[in-house]
Amino acid sequence: MIRPMQTTDAADLLALLHWMDDAPEREVFAPDAREVGELLLECEDSGGLVHEDDEGVRAYCALSPFRDGMVLEGPIGDGGPLAALVVRAVQDAEGLPVYAFCARDNQGVRDALEAAGFSPMHTTDFxxxxxxxxxxxxxxxxxxxxxxxxxxxxxxxxxxxxxxxxxxxxxxxxxxxxxxxxxxxxxxxxxxxxxxxxxxxxxxxxxxxxxxxxxxxxxxxxxxxxxxxxxxxxxxxxxxxxxxxxxxxxxxxxxxxxxxxxxxxxxxxxxxxxxxxxxxxxxxxx
Missing domain, CATH: 3.40.630.30 (Gcn5-related N-acetyltransferase (GNAT))
Incomplete structure (x- = not known):
């Protein structure tokens, strides 16, 4: 089930962020906070969405203002329909362009973004x-x-x-x-x-x-x-x-x-x- 993020989801989102941090190939644009209190403040106005199943919250994404449009936070998830989560999130973009960033080797997220109508612009090497x-x-x-x-x-x-x-x-x-x-x-x-x-x-x-x-x-x-x-x-x-x-x-x-x-x-x-x-x-x- 895809639903709006609640304050009670903060601990699960924090676990997803730590899961992402464990492997460079999982990197996406995501909240910076790594403590529950700071995370709640950072996500307060982001309109975050989560995918929840019988095992709990499995994925997250959100929209935030960026440049001439919006930026997608995530999707972060070790399971669940990532593309459907992204589609649901961009419905709130109100016609504005939406940017997204992820590691080149994050193939699962790249597939989800492209299935949701995103196109790659360029790759940045560090x-x-x-x-x-x-x-x-x-x-x-x-x-x-x-x-x-x-x-x-x-x-x-x-x-x-x-x-x-x-x-x-x-x-x-x-x-x-x-x-x-x-x-x-x-x-x-x-x-x-x-x-x-x-x-x-x-x-x-x-x-x-x-x-x-x-x-x-x-x-x-x-x-x-x-x-x-x-x-x-x-x-x-x-x-x-x-x-x-x-x-x-x-x-x-x-x-x-x-x-x-x-x-x-x-x-x-x-x-x-x-x-x-x-x-x-x-x-x-x-």
């Missing part, structure tokens, strides 16, 4: 390395400098020249830009030559996982081929090393970003996970 060997390479060539901030006009110009998929950042107001880079868990490392910005790397710190993520790395197209990408990775690692609780650097690249994949491989980073992004277009019936 790469990681311990900080120390990367940070050792953070040696500035003569005539180069680093800055830890940029005027929004310079940031936008380089971003516009270098990026074709994160255009939403070009819509940031100056207040949003300042607020983002004022966060304690965010860093910007800009590389300059002769006073001109040739590239930058953005970092986000996740101390609970002892990890720094390169959320974006940009090198101006006219400056490529000079190993600035590898230098920016090294500078990012050196910046992360200023936080003693951090041990690893992680990056990511979509499947069409072959130069970025080659950069990470040549820099010595190791592939660690792959996530498929799905989309169910809006204004369609499943």
């Amino acid at each position: 790469y990681s390395s311990v900080l120390e060997p990367l940070a050792r390479r953070a040696v500035l060539p003569a005539g180069h400098q680093i800055r830890r901030s940029l005027p929004i006009s310079e940031y936008r110009a380089l971003y516009r020249a270098s990026e074709d998929t994160w255009a939403r950042r070009l819509d940031w107001t100056p207040e949003q830009y300042d607020a983002h880079f004022a966060r304690d868990d965010v860093r910007l490392i800009a590389l300059l030559r002769g006073g001109q910005t040739v590239g930058f790397a953005e970092l986000e710190f996740t101390p609970d996982d002892a990890r720094a993520d390169v959320t974006y790395l940009a090198v101006h197209p006219a400056e490529r081929g000079q190993r600035y990408g590898q230098l920016l990775l090294a500078l990012a690692a050196a910046e992360a090393q200023t936080r003693p609780e951090l041990r690893r650097l992680r990056t990511r690249a979509h499947d069409h970003m072959q130069p970025a994949r080659a950069l990470y491989t040549h820099a010595g980073l190791t592939h660690c996970r792959s996530v498929v992004t799905y989309l169910r277009e809006g204004d369609e019936e499943v």
Whole structure:
């Protein structure tokens, strides 16, 4: 039976989340909380659904606001009709597009998503390395400098020249830009030559996982081929090393970003996970 989630289901959902955590191939977009109280707060407005049988709650999914539409949490389950659960969930999307994310090897969920009308958009591969060997390479060539901030006009110009998929950042107001880079868990490392910005790397710190993520790395197209990408990775690692609780650097690249994949491989980073992004277009019936 598929029904709305109740507060009494929190313990069962927590068990499903731990079951998912036990194997990387089970990964889906899911609640972050791993305590019952925090989980109830996080799921309070998500409109969660569960599938229940004689053995109890076997699967879960929910919808949450995301970008221009909604995002599917899950489905998470070790049994039950996952596709039917997804179909029921997206009925509440009210014509908006719905995104979903799952591990590339999570074939059961991928089959359920595609049966429910979702189509794969791209695969994102993640790469990681311990900080120390990367940070050792953070040696500035003569005539180069680093800055830890940029005027929004310079940031936008380089971003516009270098990026074709994160255009939403070009819509940031100056207040949003300042607020983002004022966060304690965010860093910007800009590389300059002769006073001109040739590239930058953005970092986000996740101390609970002892990890720094390169959320974006940009090198101006006219400056490529000079190993600035590898230098920016090294500078990012050196910046992360200023936080003693951090041990690893992680990056990511979509499947069409072959130069970025080659950069990470040549820099010595190791592939660690792959996530498929799905989309169910809006204004369609499943």
